[in-house]
Amino acid sequence: MAGPLAQPTTPGVRFGPYRTVSFDGCSSIKVPDSERNRGWLGRCPHGGYPQVELMTLVETGTRAVIGAVFGPTREGETSYATRLSHHLDPEMLVLWDRGFDANDFLATGAQVLSRIRQRRRPPVLQSLADSSYLSVIGGVPVRIIEARVSVTCTDGSNFDGSYRLATTLLDARRYPADRLVHLYHERWEHESAYYALRHTILHGRVLCSHDPVGVEQEMWALLTLYQLLRRTMVEAAESRPGTDPDRCNFTIALQTARDLLVCAQGAFEPGIGEIGRRVLSALSPARRTRVSTRKVKSPISRYAERKLDGRPDRSKVVTSTTITLLPPPSPEPTLPATTVRENTGNGKTSSRMARVLAIMQAEPERLWRSREIAELLGDVTLVATYRQLARWTERGMIKRARTGRYTAITQTTTPPARPGVHLQDRPRRTDQPSPGGHRRPRPARRHRRPAHASHRRLLGLRPLRFLHRMQAPGQALPGGEGPAGGVLPARTKGNGERMTAVAVEISPRRPPPDDGPTQAGDGLPYFTRPVLAPAAKVTRITGIADMDPLMDSAKCSCNAGDDNPH
Incomplete structure (x- = not known):
């Protein structure tokens, strides 16, 4: 058939x-x-x-x-x-x-x-x-x-x-x-x-x-x-x-076939039959040349129409058509390795991504909303703008300043940060005793952290990737300096990996004085809150002290192997 x-x-x-x-x-x-x-x-x-x-x-x-x-x-x-x-x-x-x-x-x-x-x-x-x-x-x-x-x-x-x-x-x-x-x-x-x-x-x-x-x-x-x-x-x-x-006309042929099926007539007529005769009696005129925009009638479709695509919303009859053949580029003596560009874009300066970058770079300090960009473009729906801005943000073409606000990425000479956890020197906490003996006041906070927040933070909510091996979670650790036998809490990640909270040295606090009374914390390293480390990453802990589950920090020293830069 x-x-x-x-x-x-x-x-x-x-x-x-x-x-x-x-x-x-x-x-x-x-x-x-x-x-x-x-x-x-x-x-x-x-x-x-x-x-x-x-x-x-x-x-x-x-x-x-x-x-x-x-x-x-x-x-x-x-x-x-x-x-x-x-x-x-x-x-x-x-x-x-x-x-x-x-x-x-x-x-x-x-x-x-x-x-x-x-x-x-x-x-x-x-x-x-x-x-x-x-x-x-x-x-x-x-x-x-x-x-x-x-x-x-x-x-x-x-x-x-x-x-x-x-x-x-x-x-x-x-x-x-x-x-x-x-x-x-x-x-x-x-x-x-x-x-x-x-x-x-x-x-x-x-x-x-x-x-x-x-x-x-x-x-x-x-x-x-x-x-x-x-x-x-x-x-x-x-x-x-x-x-x-x-x-x-296909509609006439279909309706005639339905009529003949209901009446049970004309099934074995010679020649073109009743369907052919009705089709020839109502031939459509020669098709007119028309132009209109591409539009989808269904409201649940991915797009309704292409806005500002250069064609009218309603069908219009064309009176004349002009075809202008463009001259070819200059001949190339050798064949390229491929006939497709390396990037996935179309390479045009008038592409949507180039237009968005031009809009953002015109006002680099402004935080642009998705609706503002869609209105300035004029040829894309708001939903499509949401998706494209999110895709370009993932590719690093633009930056999301906060929810729903985007800005252009400023070109700097600083190399990008390496992905992962990077520890930097931190200033001394303001609630520690000062050299004069008095305690500095803690800065006022608008929203106080609940009492159980420190405990959750101690149990390890941040990944630690540069420690290399550790004893079994929850077991007593040998102490070479300070009180021995500190017990570290443990938890299990979603993939089944056992993780242990350890304290990591950030920077030495201050050297002990040559003479005079020793202040609390002199000569001891300063540590942030305990962080989460894989149980098979830390080689040994040389000392541990003051590992209280309700404290915000712990004091210890660790040896993570010779190849550990920290």
Whole structure:
């Protein structure tokens, strides 16, 4: 049942000697939210029902399905498209968008006309007369066309866009660049095929089956019905010479088939039958050239529309189209090692990240809110701004000053700090006895720490990574200096590793006086609160004293091995 339907002489189905086909996917067919369907398809993060990913190879002139495969959306369109590559043959010219911009798709044996990403750097091997140039991608000789398309509408408004196409049709005289740019628009015929499946036949309804086997049966039945109607429409168009099959109305064919099924009539009529006669009696006029922005009607989708993308919100009729072919770059004598840039961005100064950095660097002292940045950009939703700012913060491109506030990173000559725990010299605590004997007052705090906070801190809430080995947690430790046998509390981390609280020397307090009375703490090292260390990291503790679980600090000295810098 599947396969191309048009004859070689049918209008609108070929470009020269090649039959035009296209790859595209559809992920908006919904199935019941049952346990079996969720186990097969997974949950949809942006909708209430599991969704089936449908990938088809379609004949653009008739919108007939040549091959189809479907399954969970997590596998991706490119993975499904590789399963349909065996349907391609050298007599086909396949069209696809930037989502299929991969080297593997160029080596299928069929001719290719595809849109490629701006981040590719194909070498310029030879400039041609039509402003295109010869190059190579993935070992396949290609021809690169860079053009700017401008359209003028009936109200006088103008809209334009840039296109970068790659094709295996290397003959610039036989296949001019401007004709190939016009031909690339035929890829949108694939969207009309999906519109007939999702809306004309299903009317947006959810499939009925609650298990994967039933869903597969429904999907194949849906595709079979669609292909039968397309076959009837193509036969009707070919019965009238010079009729383009895309003028046949799919809605009329579907409604006529329903009427005949209810009345049980016209099942074995010769010729094109009742469906073909009704289709020919109401042929659509030649399609008008129109332009409008891409907009998603469903409110639970990831995005509603592309704001300020250069196209009108409502559809407008185009009166004229101008294609300006851009000159190629200067030829390169040698081939680069790769045709893809090292970074993952598009490299444009007008990219969203570059615009955000320019906004922040204009006022480096200002703390920017996400809503302010989204309003200044104008072409992105607030939710997308949240995600991108968080992603750029993780990459170190911008800095989060506090919750919801961002600023640019100031360039300094100080090298970045090494990740991990770094202990620095700390000043003496203000509540320790001063040399004069009186106690300095503790600075007033707005919020007093509860009494049990010191105990929690003593039990070890900070990781310690540079100590090397220790005895079993909770056992008495030998003391060489001071009271022996201090007992350290222990706890277990989430991964099962035993951790022990130890006190670490930060800086010596002050040397003992040569003469005169000895003050409390003279000559003793100063320690912060005990911190958490793995039990297998500390070699030995040479001395321990005053290890009171209710104290904020402990006094001891430790030897963590010769290779320990602290």
